[in-house]
Structure formats: C-alpha cells, structure tokens
Amino acid sequence: MRLSIVTGLTLLVAASPAFAAASMPDQSRARELAQDAVIVDTHIDAPSELLSHWDDLGLAAPGKEFDYPRARQGGLDVAFMSIYTSPEADAEGKAWQIANTQIDAVEAMAGRHPDKFALLRSPRDLDSLRANGRVTLVFGMENGAPIGEDLSKIAAFHARGVRYITLAHSANNRISDSSYAPKKQWGGLSPFGEKVVAEMNRVGIMVDVSHLSDDAVRDVLRVTDVPVIASHSGMRHFTPGFERNISDELARAVAAEGGVVQLVFGTGFISPKAAADLQAYFAAEVDFDKANAAAAAAGKPERSKDDFEKEWKDAHPVPVIHIDLVLDQIDYAVKLIGIDHVGIGSDFDGVSGNLPVELRSVADYPNLVAGLQARGYSDADIRKILGGNLLRVWSTVEAAAKH
Template identity: 65%
Template sequence: MTLRTTLACALALSCTTVLADDGAIRRATALAQDAIIVDTHIDAPGILSETWADLGEAAPDREFDWPRARQGGLDIAFMSIYTSAREDSEGKARQSAHAQIDSIEALVHRHSDRFAILTSPADVERLRAGGRVLLPLGMENGAPLGDDLSQVQAFFDRGIRYITLAHSAANRLADSSYGAERQWNGLSPFGREVVAEMNRLGIMVDVSHISDAAAAQAIELSTVPVIASHSAFRHFTPGFERNISDELALAIARRGGVVQVPFGTAFVNAQAAADMQARFRARAEFDARNAELAAAGQPTQDVAAFEAAWDRDHPTPTTPLSAVLDQIDHGVRLLGVDHVGLGSDFDGVGGELAQGLRSVADFPNLVDGLLSRGHSEADVRKILGGNLLRVWREVEAGAARR
C-alpha cells in the first residue's frame, strides 16, 4: 500500500493521511463507526484543569474532542484523573482529583447532547443514543486516597471505575515501575486493603505503572479480572519495566483480564522507551542533588534547563503505526484475542504518538491495519472494546456477589 489522502480528509477538522486505499479505508471507517470503541486512557481532565477548552467543539490543540471522537468512531473514552507524585508529596492530590472530576462534570453539563458520564457497562446503549461519547472515569495514581480506605467509596460515588495503584513514584499503596528503590517490595498492607475494597465496590484494578512485584501481587489478590489500562508489551522494549512482561500479561489473561495497548512513542519504540526510563532516573538524581544543595543553603540547579537539555539530546524517534499493530499482534498471539484492547494515552504524551494515530479521529487507521493483517471483523470488535466491556461486567458481577 502507498500513502494517500482519502476522502475522509474533506470531512476532518485537519487532513489525516492513512496507509490504505479508498476501498480499505471505507471498510475500516464503517467498522469503526459500527463497533463499540473503548479507549481506557485519555488525559483530557488534567489539561482542562490547567487550560479550559470546550471539548464539545473542535479543540485543535487537543487530541480528544467530540467532533473527532465521532469522526473516529470512539464511543467510550475513559477520562484519566491523573495526579502526580509531587501533588501527593505536597498533600494536593485529593483536591486535584476532585477538581478534574468537576471539569468533566462541567463539560457534560455544557453538552448533555454530546457527552454523558458512564458508570456501568449496562448503560452503554441507553446513554450513547443520539451520538453521545461516554466518559467513564479512571484514577491514574491512587494517591488521592491518602491512607483513608473510605476514600475508595467516596471516589466510587464520584464515578471512578478503575484505579491505577501508583504512578511515577511509590505511594501509600504500591511501588512504581519507575522507582529505583522499592519501598514496599510490591503492594503495601494498605494497598492490599484497597484492592479488596475495589473488588467489593466494583472498581477495576489497574496494574499499569506499578512495579512487577506489585502487579503480580495485585493480580493474585484480586478476586476478579484486572486490567493494564495503558501498557505496551516489554517484549519489544527489554528492561523497560513500565511496559508489561509476557509473564505478567499471561497472569492477567489467565484470570480473565485485558492488556490495553497505548499509542505513545515512548511505549512502542525501543529507543524512546530506553530514553524515558533514563529520563526518570536522571531527573530523580537531579532532584536529589537539588535537595542537597537547598539543605546546604546553596543555589539549586534550574529544572527548566535540565528538561530543555534532555529534550535537545534525546529527540523523539519517528514511529510508524505498524509499531502499535506489532504490539497488538504480539498480545493476540501470546494471550489470545480475548485479552487485548486499547488505551491510547491521547493528551498524555505531549503529542509523541505513532504516525497515523495522532488523535481520536484516527481509529479507522488502526482498524484498517488490523484488517490488513488478517484479523477478522469479529476479533477487531473485541480488541476495539468488547474485551474491556466484558471485564468491566465481570468486575461488577463480582461486586454484586459479595
């Protein structure tokens, strides 16, 4: 196939080039529009809290908005309620999480004909009538829970339906895959309580970002299937613990769970993954040195200068859409087609995305790639969202049995 611009460009907010002929992209677009597409990780809320944009209209500086979601066939977009390790250490994580949920509620209130908050897969068909894009909420980093188990219920009541136990540093629940030192050697005692409470309420346990030991313990402890909401396969990025190992992926699948593949260059490109791991370690050393300087009453080094120098010395490698397709193919071969899905990380990786997957308008490009590699339409539907919805229903059923 050769690069060409399709008729879809005339209808798009910005022209998208795709690897397909006209007949193939028409087939892929039709399937994307007909299937239920679920993306388990879009970082719109954090950006909304910093700089408001009306995502019910065209928002060209973002990767998610309603017009492009409809163009791409996206039906269910998990909004990532992300809080940083710094917000956790400063005691601001809980407030930040509530503010981000408020921003999504405001968006839905502003455009009730275009968006609805989704809290159960049982409501999908009813709520998506009329072309709504449904917005379930996932908490990326369990830091807002603090050390208060009652906060799991409080955030469930606000709509949270998965919790990524930790992010870029250990918290009160679990160790992070990025941490050079491991505080808990897996889950903390409180983290174990949180997993049990999530099972009781019907919140999906998310093992993306956490250490291998923490992920293994969470998978074993959970009485229902778990997810990796946005984790590529470490098979392609050796030594990059942020991506999931084949062993852990198999453990997820054996318990009925699903691995959701992201589109970010840093996850699907080996050089970019190595650079990201190195960046976290270098930044940790930089911060530790600054803490020493501050304690000694000496001037600290400039953080912005550090970041600028890193970006200059580590340019983002160009990554083709085929890198994402390779990830999905590996997952299907390893786990079976019932255990692979999509968690793009749109609006969360600074635009560093595989070619042809630059916004929510581009799901037909992914569908075309899967079809061209021989995946059946029935299997593509599973990957696009059927698998995640099955897991979510099983998690709900597990809570109902308790």
C-alpha cells in the first residue's frame, strides 16, 4: 500500500515500553520457531522507498522497516517486494517505466549482496537459496497499471520475476474496479480484466484481490482456474463498511477455492477509527479534486494538495495500537476460513510507521509468534500462518501454469 495521506502521519501517543514488556510472553521459544520456520511476508514496500530515498538495505537502514540485519533478526525468509505504481503514474503513462525501474533497483541491491539476498522465482528453489542466512526476494506488483492494454506484458513481468499482481489500487483502472473508488467503472472486472486473470493463470502469476471492489473479487473467483490470494488485507468484520478489507463472504469464497488471506499489520486497516478515517479521506480527496477542477475552469487559484493533506492529518491523528489487534484478526480469520487459508502481508514500509507498537519492522515477527503461542496455536499451525499456506498456493498456481 502506498497512500500520500499516510505520509508523515504521527502516532496519537508515544509507544509504551511498559505495555510491551507486560503484554508479551517469554520469547525464547518464539525466537527459536521464527528462525526455524519459513516466514513469508507478501507485502513489503521497499522498492518505492528505495526510489524516493535510497538506502543500502543490505546494511542497517534505521529509516526503513525492511533491511537485511533486521530481516535475519526476525527470521524472514521470503520477502515479496511490492512493485507499486500509482493511479497518477498510470494516467501519465509512466507506470511501465516505474515498475521496471523498481525491479531494477531490487535486482541491483541483490547483486551487490549475493551473500545476503537471492532472487526467488519458484518455491522449489527456496531451500537452496535461503541457505547460509540469505533472505529471498520475490516481486509482487501492486496495481496492474503497468500492463497497460497489452496482455503480452504479463508474460514479460513473469520473466522479470513478478509472482503476483494486485489488479487495481486506489482507483479504478483498465482491469478492475477499486474498493476505494466511490463510483465504480465496470461493476467488477472489465472485459479486459477477465483476459488478464486468464493470462495470469496461464503464465503462473498469482491473482491478488486486495484493493479490489467486492464485485471484482467475485468476478475474479468466477474467472480463475487456480486459487487466489489477498496479499495484504484486514478482516472487514472489525472495520464495518470499509470495502478495502475483505468481507466474511468473500474470505470464505477465497478459501473455498484453495486461496489464502494474508493479514495486514497497518493501523489504517485494523483499527476501526483509523479505517473509518482512511475511507473518509478518499471521499474528501474526491471533493478536493472536484473543487480544484471547478476553480481551474473558472480561472481561480487552486488549493494546494499538500495543504489539504496537512489539514486532514492534523484533524485525524492516527491512534496507537498494539499487537492484540493483529492477533484478533488472525483468530477471527482462522475460525472463519480455517488454519490452512491464513497468512501475513505486513505492509512494512507502506504505511509510514503506522503499525502496532510490537510490530514495527521485519525484526518483530518473533513478537507475532509469541502472541500466537500465548493464544494456544500449535507450532505446526503457526508455521502454516507464517508461510506454509502461501507457499502451497504459489506452488499450485505454478504447477497449473501452461507457459
């Protein structure tokens, strides 16, 4: 997820070390399991962060939430690097260029540190590539805009290592309606979008239904021949009316087709107040754009977008949350759709630090493991949540590919 309004948002109150120390169980067993299990995080926004402010992520990068030292500290094995392009980039015809530039940046980072990173193209290669402490990197494309109107670009992105595509982001596009769009364009997938899903099935790219409208998710499930994922979504049960999060009905439908819901950590998706504010922001942004368009047509000065966002941020401070909200999401999802259909997609580096106190970076997966252990999950079930379920879906999609 990349949203301009998230940038610069501050926490409502300072994090409480006393709370974290009191609420988290002993972590020795959790750290051991985190290091031994295969941890797959399906949404880390490092690539766009690299382009906005370059850091060598093979070394400690305190200004980021993903870097190699903390990834190893947390036990991360498979990091899906989000190749994000905005609706604005799509409108300006820049999405293809930006996507390929981000892929180049990650490839360069891995090339500089072959002892620390490896590019993962298939789950079959995971064990060999993560040997000797390497973190494997996979590409997940957030927004199908770089495809343009050319289906052949899907195979081109597969060749570059893209293994899932989020069909839309915060606006309707050529492929699909967005959950954030107040007015839908297609009533689900577009006719071209149905061809995109079929082509993704053919070449072996997972279809990601995060960010899509409910009708678009239904269309995806009607068209696809293989399981799909929600790469970074919350459960709408906790944020009523927030279409960006997945409904009980659609979560069940994803699971019924063998798919997996990867649960997100970001405050804006799991705090009811923050989710309501985020939804309201998009409505306010539409009104802002309309007002500016009217001003421009009348020859009057337009209002600054930066001023609009600052005023919004000041009026809507982001609440501090703790890991229990993430654990509640997992509990609910497991009871609703089963232990075999739940995973994690943090949104690290995509929400400007608006995260649970105990889940601030890729170093903190052991805190999640400790919380699950404290709630009675077996180690075998925790391994499924941490990565086993996602790897199963990926293997299924790869095996069904006809490229």
